Amino acid sequence: VFKVISSEHLKEILFRFVVGDICFLIFKARDKELYDYYKENLEELSANIEHPLNFIKVYPRKMEKKQKRIFTELAWGLSPEDINFEAIFRGSSRPRGTTLDDLNVYCENVHKNYLRVLEREKSGIYLDATLRHEGLESDLHRQIKVFIVKLLAEKYGLRTKEEIEEKIWTEKKIDGATPDVYDTIEGEAYEVETLFHEDNEGRKPRDKINETIRKYEKTSIEKINIVLDNLTFLLHVRDLWEIKKNIRGWEQKTGKSVEFFTLDLKNHKLMPLSEFLQKAKELIGCENVLVSSF
Known part of the structure; x- marks a missing residue:
């Protein structure tokens, strides 16, 4: 060149x-x-x-078929194991569903469509019960909040918008901190981090996460759940593991607990960092200090 x-x-x-x-x-x-x-x-x-x-x-690096599928699951929260790519791409000049590009493109579209459909589910009740952030907020950030609200509403059997808003608060200040989502029944805060520029106001991703944790130091909230979108979680998984390791003393001192999650769209739940790391171990096909030390 x-x-x-x-x-x-x-x-x-x-x-x-x-x-x-x-x-x-x-x-x-x-x-x-x-x-x-x-x-x-x-x-x-x-x-x-x-x-x-x-x-x-x-x-x-040449990846085996199983590794490609695990990587796709980590990146998009979906398992492509049961997808019949040959049927989806019928008439193609080559077999589809065998390359990492095939899996990523398809699962990315399914991932985005899942979150768009979620906004309209049950006449948009979960979207209506989820307030927007006062400042700039990406569509993905709002969609993840809606996902969390839906999970909690189903967990507690909340059926109407009024019931959801009474028990599941969004963007409401508590002891000086404003969680994205707050579970009033369990007393747990949920913070969504996409680490996009418009959401983290230009701060470094690791700094933004640490600032989010510290804002709860003087509050009565003891459980802080930080939820990241799948691709961001995958890109920053080492940072998350290191942060979790470094705040153990802070957790003991304050009596608080911080957990990291991403979306498990396949099973309609949140996937904790520990489970994500186990899947990552399968991806690399060997023991890894990042996994075995956590």
Whole structure:
């Protein structure tokens, strides 16, 4: 690519990149000589821009069919085991449902449709009982709140909007903190974190999660459940595990408990971090310090 695109032109591209929050420039090399050539040129350019580049060398890894399906389940909260892709993609020039792209594209669409349908379920009762955040709120953030409200309403047999709103509070201040969802029966707070820019106000994901936890320090709420969308959970699972490990002393000192969850759309429930890590262990096919130490 450097023989086609001049270093000066590439330098201009890199300078434009630094104005964004996160930017990726991807080069594909099939041999070591070409890779070394890429890296040498990029390192030289990196020395002359304000924000040094972070070089990540990625090798493609062949995944078994089972691993592809586990990865898809972790990323979208769905299990594609029973999906007949051959029937869905009938007439295609190649067998479908065997590649990671097939599984991801299909399950992403099912995931999004599940949450859209949820908003209209029972004449939209769960959506109507879920208040929007006063500030900016993404559609996904609101949809996850609706998902939690539905789970709690079904758990307690709440059938009308009035019954739900009486027992399941949304965006209501309690002791100075405002949970996204509050279960008045069990006294548990639910905080939704998508870690999108519009939801975390530009803060780093890990900082945002820690701030969410700390805001409950002086409240009477003892159980804090932090719920992330599936893909975000997968991307930040190590951060979540490390945060959980680091706050054990804080939990003992304050008498509070913090748990991390994501969506299990297959079983219509919330999946805890511990269960997610067990599935991740199946994905990598071996024991992992992240899993075995938790």
